[in-house]
Amino acid sequence: MSFEKPAVVIDNGSYSIKAGFASDNHPVSMFRTVVGRPSYLKGKYGREAYEVFIGDNAMANLEDLELNHPVQNGRIVNWDNIERIWHHVFYKELKVAPEDRAVILTCSVTSPIAEKIKSCEVFFETLNAPALCVQSEAVLSLYGVGQTTGLCVDIGHDTTTVSPVYEGGLVQYARMQTNYAGAQVSNILKEILQDRKYNFDIKCETIIDDIKRMLYVTPDCAMSRWNYQRIYTLPSGENIDVSQETFMCGEMFFQPNLFQVDKTKYLSLQEAIVTSCLKCDAELRSDLYDVIVPCGGLAVVPGLSNRLADELESLVKRPVNVICSSESYVTTWLGGATFAGLSDSKKMWINKQQYDDYGAKIVINKFV
Numbered sequence: 001m002s003f004e005k006p007a008v009v010i011d012n013g014s015y016s017i018k019a020g021f022a023s024d025n026h027p028v029s030m031f032r033t034v035v036g037r038p039s040y041l042k043g044k045y046g047r048e049a050y051e052v053f054i055g056d057n058a059m060a061n062l063e064d065l066e067l068n069h070p071v072q073n074g075r076i077v078n079w080d081n082i083e084r085i086w087h088h089v090f091y092k093e094l095k096v097a098p099e100d101r102a103v104i105l106t107c108s109v110t111s112p113i114a115e116k117i118k119s120c121e122v123f124f125e126t127l128n129a130p131a132l133c134v135q136s137e138a139v140l141s142l143y144g145v146g147q148t149t150g151l152c153v154d155i156g157h158d159t160t161t162v163s164p165v166y167e168g169g170l171v172q173y174a175r176m177q178t179n180y181a182g183a184q185v186s187n188i189l190k191e192i193l194q195d196r197k198y199n200f201d202i203k204c205e206t207i208i209d210d211i212k213r214m215l216y217v218t219p220d221c222a223m224s225r226w227n228y229q230r231i232y233t234l235p236s237g238e239n240i241d242v243s244q245e246t247f248m249c250g251e252m253f254f255q256p257n258l259f260q261v262d263k264t265k266y267l268s269l270q271e272a273i274v275t276s277c278l279k280c281d282a283e284l285r286s287d288l289y290d291v292i293v294p295c296g297g298l299a300v301v302p303g304l305s306n307r308l309a310d311e312l313e314s315l316v317k318r319p320v321n322v323i324c325s326s327e328s329y330v331t332t333w334l335g336g337a338t339f340a341g342l343s344d345s346k347k348m349w350i351n352k353q354q355y356d357d358y359g360a361k362i363v364i365n366k367f368v
Contacts, residue, residue, distance in 0.1 A: 015157035031055030036065030074108025140335030150291025
């Protein structure tokens with residue numbers, strides 16, 4: 001399926017949304033996946049006119065807004081708000097009409113077919129898009145590094161998911177989750193800082209996000225940390241030492257039991273990957289270990305990819321190839337842009353005429 005204009009690629013993340021044109025090598029727009037409405041309304045929307053704040057504008061007006069996160073654990077939970085975000089993407093961020101652009105939309109590996117059907121309904125019936133393709137984030141992450149077979153290690157905000165992909169198809173039964181991701185990092189940081197008598201009130205989320213960007217992983221947790229000092233300046237101007245916190249939260253990806261009494265709560269990253277590979281056919285495991293692709297916002301933590309390779313090689317007693325990138329946070333989006341340009345991808349698209357003729361049936365046929 002050929003299009004006169006470059007397709008729009010939209011990567012729906014629980015923390016941030018990435019959007020741009022398939023002809024580009026980087027998203028045009030990245031902003032928080034959040035919608036804010038005036039708090040004085042107290043949830044009674046529709047009775048009077050009010051302004052809706054989206055993305056970073058909502059985060060900048062925290063004091064006056066009630067925030068809603070329409071994507072949680074990779075699933076769309078509020079369709080009215082995600083529709084507002086998509087509308088905002090086209091008209092405010094990309095400045096194009098949705099009826100002029102085919103769309104590649106990412107979905108979580110856990111997304112049910114009902115979510116894909118509803119997405120098609122919104123894009124075809126509300127936004128009037130001419131064509132739509134819904135693809136798994138794990139599959140597109142492999143395309144983003146030029147591969148079709150390998151392991152996607154998605155370290156996101158709500159979940160960390162290990163997903164094997166073979167020849168462009170998701171091996172669903174071998175998927176694993178560690179239960180430790182960005183949200184858990186935030187909660188741990190909050191608890192530790194509260195124990196240190198720091199309470200940040202309304203600005204807490206912004207401060208925690210800033211400290212999370214200072215996370216790091218060492219090659220050996222036993223090594224001296226004096227060279228890894230992290231100092232954070234509070235809005236008040238006070239400097240606090242967060243070296244221990246940033247070290248601990250990074251180390252928990254590999255040794256969650258080091259800091260947790262409940263030893264069944266979290267799974268280490270390397271154990272999740274090995275378990276996922278063991279669930280696959282023996283003939284496939286070698287190919288999976290040769291292409292391990294970390295992606296997501298926390299995949300860019302300094303030292304994480306190298307430490308992951310060391311831990312895996314220690315477990316499986318063979319070389320592994322962890323493909324690290326400074327732009328791991330947009331790997332999925334890049335995969336969508338790559339996918340849009342492939343001639344073989346045309347059979348995966350649904351155009352508006354097909355949707356009008358067959359409705360949900362063609363969505364099930366194409367995207368299951």
